[in-house]
Amino acid sequence: MQKVNYGRMMDEKLEELKRSGQRPSLLLHACCAPCSSHTLTFISSLFRITLFFYNPNIAPEAEYRYRCDELKRLVRELGLDIEVIDEEYDPAPFYALAKGLEDLPERGERCRKCIALRLETAAVKAKELGCDYFTTTLTISPHKDCQFINECGGAAAEKYGVAYLFSDFKKHDGYKHSIELSRQYGLYRQDYCGCVFSKRASELKKQEKNN
Ligand code: SF4
Numbered sequence: 001m002q003k004v005n006y007g008r009m010m011d012e013k014l015e016e017l018k019r020s021g022q023r024p025s026l027l028l029h030a031c032c033a034p035c036s037s038h039t040l041t042f043i044s045s046l047f048r049i050t051l052f053f054y055n056p057n058i059a060p061e062a063e064y065r066y067r068c069d070e071l072k073r074l075v076r077e078l079g080l081d082i083e084v085i086d087e088e089y090d091p092a093p094f095y096a097l098a099k100g101l102e103d104l105p106e107r108g109e110r111c112r113k114c115i116a117l118r119l120e121t122a123a124v125k126a127k128e129l130g131c132d133y134f135t136t137t138l139t140i141s142p143h144k145d146c147q148f149i150n151e152c153g154g155a156a157a158e159k160y161g162v163a164y165l166f167s168d169f170k171k172h173d174g175y176k177h178s179i180e181l182s183r184q185y186g187l188y189r190q191d192y193c194g195c196v197f198s199k200r201a202s203e204l205k206k207q208e209k210n211n
Contacts, residue, residue: 006139017046023046026050026132026134028136032071033074034178034181034188036051037187050129053068053085053086057194059199074187097113115138115148116156133164134163140178142170
């Protein structure tokens with residue numbers, strides 16, 4: 001499949017919004033505070049944002065709560081008047097999609113399904129709330145497949161009839177900026193992606209390093 005420059009697409013859309021003087025509503029799916037830090041400072045002047053913390057992949061529950069609490073603290077400390085919608089902890093949909101895919105490495109089929117679930121749910125929530133756009137902070141991660149995330153967003157947008165903001169939040173040194181902001185605000189930066197399988201893989205890697 002042909003590679004699309006999602007960074008350029010994002011820049012063009014943001015320029016268009018700046019010129020129009022409009023400030024549409026946006027449901028921003030957030031995976032954690034560090035990934036949201038740059039994204040929020042980058043686009044919050046252009047959109048009326050609602051944050052959506054929907055991540056049934058995260059385990060254990062204490063980790064889920066901590067990541068969500070850190071996101072809320074970040075919003076407060078940035079002085080932004082933004083609502084954070086968080087769902088009850090319910091990992092069942094994640095374990096259903098991960099069945100039989102537990103041992104796959106990151107960026108494989110389990111991850112594609114995990115990302116698709118979160119984006120589809122964000123599209124449904126955006127529709128329910130009447131948001132003009134939805135998108136996700138996930139494209140800031142250099143470990144994730146930006147092309148796939150955007151394809152998923154585009155497909156969910158068509159399916160549910162809500163516009164998707166194509167993005168590559170790594171652009172303009174976004175990832176580097178997120179690390180600086182994480183330091184500045186003392187944000188918790190997790191050392192595994194989120195699910196129990198990525199936690200296990202990360203622990204194994206650490207053990208191998210120490211041996
Ligand atoms: S490694 Fe990350 S993206 Fe992949 S399934 Fe686990 S939580 Fe989801």
